[in-house]
Amino acid sequence: DIQMTQSPSSLSASVGDRVTITCRASQGISDYLNWYQQKPGKAPKLLIYAASSLQSGVPSRFSGSGSGTDFTLTISSLQPEDFATYFCQQSYSTPLTFGQGTKVEIK
Amino acid sequence: EVQLVESGGGLVQPGGSLRLSCAASGFTFSSYWMHWVRQAPGKGLVWVSRINSDGRTTTYADSVKGRFTISRDNAKNTLYLQLNSLSADDTAVYYCARDGCTNGVCYTSWGQGTLVTVSS
Numbered sequence: 001d002i003q004m005t006q007s008p009s010s011l012s013a014s015v016g017d018r019v020t021i022t023c024r025a026s027q028g029i030s031d032y033l034n035w036y037q038q039k040p041g042k043a044p045k046l047l048i049y050a051a052s053s054l055q056s057g058v059p060s061r062f063s064g065s066g067s068g069t070d071f072t073l074t075i076s077s078l079q080p081e082d083f084a085t086y087f088c089q090q091s092y093s094t095p096l097t098f099g100q101g102t103k104v105e106i107k
Numbered sequence: 108e109v110q111l112v113e114s115g116g117g118l119v120q121p122g123g124s125l126r127l128s129c130a131a132s133g134f135t136f137s138s139y140w141m142h143w144v145r146q147a148p149g150k151g152l153v154w155v156s157r158i159n160s161d162g163r164t165t166t167y168a169d170s171v172k173g174r175f176t177i178s179r180d181n182a183k184n185t186l187y188l189q190l191n192s193l194s195a196d197d198t199a200v201y202y203c204a205r206d207g208c209t210n211g212v213c214y215t216s217w218g219q220g221t222l223v224t225v226s227s
Contacts, residue, residue, distance in 0.1 A: 092211070
């Protein structure tokens with residue numbers, strides 16, 4: 001199975017900050033990497049697919065990069081509605097696996 | 108508007124069974140692969156199973172293989188997950204999700220989730 005490791009597990013940031021979350025795969029997964037946002041009590045929401053493609057309707061302050069084993073989700077200017085937990089997911093092979101999540105909290 | 112609505116969750120005793128349903132609307136259900144993903148309370152997301160568009164191809168996580176069965180009825184626009192031999196480790200919110208990507212898998216739509224609690 002491909003292990004996905006996110007860092008950090010949590011972070012505190014202020015509105016307007018630039019935030020970067022990293023996801024590392026245990027083996028190369030090309031660009032088969034997605035990012036999701038989840039708020040408490042809600043289903044996840046797709047932000048980025050294929051490592052860097054912005055899902056329709058998602059604000060442009062969200063961006064993704066990377067290929068192979070190392071990937072990054074960047075929020076260029078954190079907004080109040082962005083405080084949530086973020087998960088990466090690889091779709092290179094089954095079982096499809098997720099990172100453990102990164103909780104973004106208000107500083 | 109794409110909608111996925113899960114039902115069938117609840118409290119079940121260890122060793123028991125449950126069938127989850129996911130009613131789809133707002134899109135051509137029979138054209139999409141569908142997945143189940145679960146999330147234990149306070150934990151992360153775990154992929155459970157997937158089924159192809161015509162229902163002939165299924166894949167399972169090792170943790171549920173032989174106990175869970177995914178199926179679909181394209182005439183009823185409904186996805187199912189039969190859960191057997193349940194244990195406390197299966198306690199989770201179960202989400203159905205639509206694979207909306209053409210290259211790789213990505214979940215463009217999710218249901219609201221249905222909670223399965225396994226306890227005596």
